[in-house]
Amino acid sequence: MKLAFIGLGYVGLTTAVCMAYRGFDVVGVEVDDEKVEKISRGIAPVKEPKLEKLLKYALSRKKFTASTSYRDAVKADVFFITVGTPSKPDGGIDLSRVAEACKHIGETLATQEKVATVAVKSTVVPGTTRTLVKQKLEEASQKKVGMDLNLCVNPEFLREGAAVDDTFHPDRIVIGDDWGRGGKILTRLYKKFYGRKTPPTMITNTVNAEMIKYASNVFLAARISLINEVANICQRTPGADVEEVAKGVGMDRRIGPHFLRAGLGYGGSCFPKDVKALAAFAKGLGVEPFMLESVQKVNDNQPYKAIELAGRLVGNLHGRKAAVLGLSFKPNTDDIREAVSLKIINKLLEHGCTVVAYDPAATENVRRLLGNKINYAESAEECIKNADFCIVATEWDEFRRLKPELFKKHMKKPVVIDGRRVYDPAAISEKAVYAAIGLGPNKT
Numbered sequence: 370m371k372l373a374f375i376g377l378g379y380v381g382l383t384t385a386v387c388m389a390y391r392g393f394d395v396v397g398v399e400v401d402d403e404k405v406e407k408i409s410r411g412i413a414p415v416k417e418p419k420l421e422k423l424l425k426y427a428l429s430r431k432k433f434t435a436s437t438s439y440r441d442a443v444k445a446d447v448f449f450i451t452v453g454t455p456s457k458p459d460g461g462i463d464l465s466r467v468a469e470a471c472k473h474i475g476e477t478l479a480t481q482e483k484v485a486t487v488a489v490k491s492t493v494v495p496g497t498t499r500t501l502v503k504q505k506l507e508e509a510s511q512k513k514v515g516m517d518l519n520l521c522v523n524p525e526f527l528r529e530g531a532a533v534d535d536t537f538h539p540d541r542i543v544i545g546d547d548w549g550r551g552g553k554i555l556t557r558l559y560k561k562f563y564g565r566k567t568p569p570t571m572i573t574n575t576v577n578a579e580m581i582k583y584a585s586n587v588f589l590a591a592r593i594s595l596i597n598e599v600a601n602i603c604q605r606t607p608g609a610d611v612e613e614v615a616k617g618v619g620m621d622r623r624i625g626p627h628f629l630r631a632g633l634g635y636g637g638s639c640f641p642k643d644v645k646a647l648a649a650f651a652k653g654l655g656v657e658p659f660m661l662e663s664v665q666k667v668n669d670n671q672p673y674k675a676i677e678l679a680g681r682l683v684g685n686l687h688g689r690k691a692a693v694l695g696l697s698f699k700p701n702t703d704d705i706r707e708a709v710s711l712k713i714i715n716k717l718l719e720h721g722c723t724v725v726a727y728d729p730a731a732t733e734n735v736r737r738l739l740g741n742k743i744n745y746a747e748s749a750e751e752c753i754k755n756a757d758f759c760i761v762a763t764e765w766d767e768f769r770r771l772k773p774e775l776f777k778k779h780m781k782k783p784v785v786i787d788g789r790r791v792y793d794p795a796a797i798s799e800k801a802v803y804a805a806i807g808l809g810p811n812k813t
Contacts, residue, residue: 370393370446370447370558370561371393371394371395371396371444371445371446371447372385372388372393372394372395372396372445372446372447372448372449372558373395373396373397373398373442373445373447373448373449374395374396374397374398374449374451375398375439375442375448375449375450375451375452375470375473375474376398376399376450376451376452376453376466376470376491377397377398377399377401377404377405377408377414377435377451378415378451378452378453379415379417379527379529379532379638379704380451380490380491380525380527380532381397381399381449381451381452381490382397382408382413382414382415382420382424383417383420383527383532383533383536384449384451384490384525384527384536385397385433385449385451386420386423386424386427386433387423387533387536387537388562389423389427389430389432389433390423390426390427390432391562392432393432393562394432395427395432395433395434396433396434396435396436396441396442396445397433397434397435397436398435398436398437398438398439398441398442399435399436399437400437401437402437405435405436405437408424408435409428409434409435411424411425411428415702415703415704416701416702416703416704416730417529417530417532417533417701417702418530418531418533418534418701419533419534420532420533423533439473439474439476439477440477442477443477443480443481445485446483446485446486446554447485447486447487447488447554447555447558448474448485448486448487448488449488449490449523450467450470450471450474450487450488450489450490450491450502451490451491451525452466452467452469452470452491453466453491453638454466454467454491454492454493454642454646455642456642456645456646457649459649460645460646460648460649461494461645461646461649461650461653462492462493462494462642462646462649464493464497464501466491467489467491467493467497467501467502468501468505471487471501471502471505471506471509472505472508472509473509474487474506474509474510475505475506475507475508475509475510475512476509476510478506478509478510478512478518479509479510479511479512484517484518484519484550485518485519486519486520486521486550486551486554486555487502487506487518487519487520487521487551488520488521488522488523488551488555489502489520489521489522489523490523490524490525492524492582492583492639492642492643492646493522493579494579494583494646494647494650495576495577495579495580495583495650496576496579497579498520498521498522498545498547498575498579499547499575499576502520503520506518506520514548515547515548515549515550519548519550519551519554520546520547520548520551520575521544521545521546521548521551521552521555521575521578522543522544522545522546522575522578522579523542523543523544523545523555523578524543524545524578524579524581524582525582526539526540526541526582526585529637529638529698529699529701529702529704530699530700530701530702531701538568539568540568540569541568541569541570541571542559542567542568542569542570542571543570543571543573543578543581543582544556544570544571544572544573544578545572545573545574545575545576545577545578545579546572546574546575547574547575552572556570556572582643583643583646583647583650584647586639586640586643586644587643587644587647587661587664589628589640590635590640590643590644590664590668591660591664592627592628592629593628593630593634593635593640593668594634594635594663594664594665594667594668594671595667596611596615596628596629596630596631597631597632597634597667597668597671597806597807598667599611599614599615599631599807600631600632600806600807601674601807603807603808603809604674604806604807604808604809605809605810606809607809607810608809609807609808609809610794610807610808610809611631611806611807611808612631612790612807612808614807615629615630615631630790631790631806631807632671632764632788632789632790632806633671633672633674633675633709633713633762633788633789633806634667634668634669634671634672634709635668635698635707636698636699636706636707636708636709637698637699637704637706637707637708638704638706638707640668641665641668641707642707644661644664644665644668645665647661648661648662648665671709672709672712672713672716672788673712673713673716674788674806675713675760675762675786675788675806676713676716676717676720678786678804678805678806679691679758679760679784679786681804682758682784682786682802682804683757683758683784686717686720686721686722687720687721687722688721688722688723689721689722689723689757689758690722690723690724690725690755690756690757690781691717691722691723691724691725691756691757691758691759691760692725692726692727692746692752692753692756692758692759692760692780693710693713693714693717693724693725693726693727693752693759693760693762694726694727694728694749694752694753694759694760694761694762694763694765694768695710695727695728695761695762695763695764695765695768695789696708696710696711696726696727696728696731696732696734696735696762696763697710697728697730697731697734697763698710698763699763699764700763700764700765700766701730702730702731703728703730703731703733703734704731704734705731705734705735705738708731708762708763709762709788710726710728710735710762710763711735711738711739713760713762713788714726714739714743718742718743723744724742724743724744725743725744725745725746725752725756726743726744726745726746726752727745727746727747727748727749727751727752728763728765729765729767732745749767749768749771749775750775750779753775753776753779753780754779754780755779755780755781756779756780756781757780757781757782757784758780758784758785758786759776759780759784759785759786760786760788761785761786761787761788761789761791761792762788762789763789764789764790764791768791769791769792773792773796773797773799773800773801774800776797776800776801777800777801780801782802783800783801783802784801784802785797785801785802785803785804786804786805787803787804787805787806787808788805788806789806790805790806790807792805794808
């Protein structure tokens, strides 16, 4: 079975390379010439553990090819649409890239007699596949979906920083099919890919499959915002610690321990966009999305809790030197989309702080965005040197390993705001003035 992936971002490139690693013949189509050139040389354009190693292997075995031309995908049996669906100003999603991909796929299929399958992996609002996608494919290909063209939805559930592992070991596979044949083909494809370890597979209609993707992300986002709201209450309650609270709550089988890590809020390319998109979609249906808007509001305000803690510990922030450890929206990636660090940095600059930042992977991305508005360090130790206070904005393991003595040694006065709860409060409090998200005052 020959596969084509249209769009080589996190989802497209990771899934394509993993498929090629397992022996499928895969073509990846991407409009960005520079990205294709890098991928063809075995350089992953995004930081993702294990991805570049698998990419080089797939290229060396000639199982994967990156191209800017749809003609190179003409022999594919299955086309996966993996283009981006960015947010519009009103929070809705921009489907222009999906429409363009469908047009080009359709034109490619118009030259072929065989029945190919198109699977939508891009995150699209419910109803998109059976309307816009179907229409664009049929117009460009002059073929009929359900007869000489198969169409289905196959949402992805990959986490940045763990995308390769999630591809090889997913919790489930969801396939949406309104016409009956595409879903069967994808099921056979995944049985070949996973063998005896094929995960539970759910086949439903396209609208439900599209909604499952959104519902999954907004449920997880809601858990994060809810535990952060609990953390904010704990922070004002003497003796309270949200870490202990979350541990006890997570022991309840009805709730479970996952996504109960309080902090500065979520970021990245999925949760913020998907919460806004589903809220906008709901409003279009005449449904008032009270909870979705609350989830978003809590998350929008959460990064500034670090600024509040800094003000409590050092007083007036004007003229202070602030060290920010962590720039990517989460560890093990260089992605800074919707990163809380950017909100924190901009607010610190508004307060008149001098900001120096360090991240193991995302520094250059931030440099391209902020330029010389802030200073950039080459290491964590350099970052905190002579700083008045330090904010931990991303939970990189490198920061977890920092000894409390280093803050005392290098900072003017060791003041640490732990936005990601990476330190043991008792241990670090012996060497530094310490405050953390969800940690109440006067805790003994």
